[in-house]
Amino acid sequence: MKDRSPALLMAPALAWLTAFMVVPCLLILALAFFRRGIYGGIEYTFTLENLGLVFDPLYAGIFLKSAWIAGLAALIAVVLGYAAAFAIAAAPARRQPALLFFAVLPFWSNYLVRTYAWIVLLNREGLLTGIARWFGYDGELPKLLYTEPAVVVGLVYNYLPFVILACYAPLSRLNVEIGEASRDLGASGWTTFRRVTVPMTFHGIATGFVFVFVLSIGNFVTPALLGGGQFQMIGNLVYAQFLTANDWPFGAALSMVLIAIMMGLLTLQTFASEKASGSGRHD
């Protein structure tokens, strides 16, 4: 007889997710195909106008801008996170759990609090200005807060632990002898890193990148707080459609495209990891 216990164990969680996440999401997304009522609300006649509007240069531009910011944040986070994970994996084995704990520590505090902390740092009379003053600098610092770099910095900071964890896993499992074999065959340390270490841990890098990208592109808190009022990413646009413009159908259309992008990337990443783990195993 076939063992049904896996299905039974999964059923409650699946039912919960279906009833309270998948179904409401589908209901919201369905709104994308209806007209907006003249005084807000929804007029139930079928239309593709909302989806068409998403590709209007104005909104497509915001999509591109969001993708650029998310891509930049993901790239920086991967470089920093991979280096940190590499250092942790190279540390003595008994110290690694503590180092990992410290790397992930900011995660246990509230996202908002962490983002506000950056306001305190970057503010015109904030901590950085204070430090510059203390070193005797009297002039004006360039504007730090409410800029694009501030948003990127905030996103990198918030999602860095994801990358460290994603990269640490394959790095810590790497057989040291494989690196030694590369050296033995005549490769320098850098060549070994480039041709052996990175390819063998690539699924960690890809996972980290996609995570940061997906979480960043839809983010609305960081751009709102660190980017200031004028700065808009997709997340802010969706937020505005639902809560201020009261245009739910357009908000739904924007969300639909955003979700499609995220799903596409996550699927790609899953396939890439599966392929990597298929050939990356060794004993």
Add this chain to the structure above:
Amino acid sequence: MIETLLSLKGIAKSYGSVRAVSDLNLDIRQNEFFALLGASGSGKTTVLRMLAGFETPTEGQILLQGRDIVPLPPNRRPVNLMFQSYALFPHMTVSQNLAYGLEMERLSRAEVKSRVDEMLEIVQLSHLSRRKPDQLSGGQRQRVALGRALVKRPRLLLLDEPLGALDKKLRGEMQMELKRIQSEFGITFIVVTHDQEEALVMADRIAILKDGGLLQCGTPHEIYEHPGSRYAADFIGEMNFLSGRVRAGELVTEDGTRIAAPVPADVMPGDTVDIAIRPERMKIGTTNLENMVKGQVVATAYLGLDLQVHVQTALAAKPLLVRMTAQEVDTAQLVEGDDVTIGWTAQDTRVFRA
């Protein structure tokens, strides 16, 4: 004239207060198949890693054709190591694994390809050149590892327990294969092993290491027939041991039986000694040998090639092991409980100071 390829001069390695290798001196000749034999913890792997460049000796010099290679990093040494775990690159195909080392030498693409193809031929992997390591059997992976090191044409190839991961039958085949490849290529091989049989079969010379020091170095025949110590005698092959003592110029066992044997010069009257005799040097049913002892057969084990007979004697608490050839077996027809006489010559008896 036999030329020395590699000289270890006073090599020592300590990890903090732990001494892994101490004052090791060895000369390894051109085209030699050399075995470093030792139990785990004997320092043999540390020696190998110092030769490859992964460990730096605390003291001493490693001279390769007269040049000290200690300051050179692993990638600058004309030495290659075949790892015990094989350490194949899992993300590369068999061909790519073999090509890697040649690419590091910045050879032309055509040259890399021709040398890789040639090596694939030699290690009989041409038909699997596009497979990844995890799609290969243990024996095939072993040949990739060997090919990857050999394709670089090193002056010295180091092999760390090369056959350890293979099953017994495959191991036998590969022992012969390694010997064939070694003589064909004319490359000096240093193989590290804990398996004395493997060392005896493959090596031109064996160095036995114990506790980080050199115990004895010699040809398999020298080491087998003239072990320099009780440890070496015990480690290599099978051996019967009797404890005895030198009394009034005579060698006697604990029960007082006189043993005829050449007594080494360092044994003084009154010293306790270990007396060692190889099982195949003991004869059952012969007369006129210098040492004759009565005993009773307590067990026999038929191995096809020979018969192992366990004979209880008064000489030792443990039964003595006697190996009889098939011919001897046919004439003797021994069964458990038979009373027998065992004989051996003085010349076949080794004596070590205990």
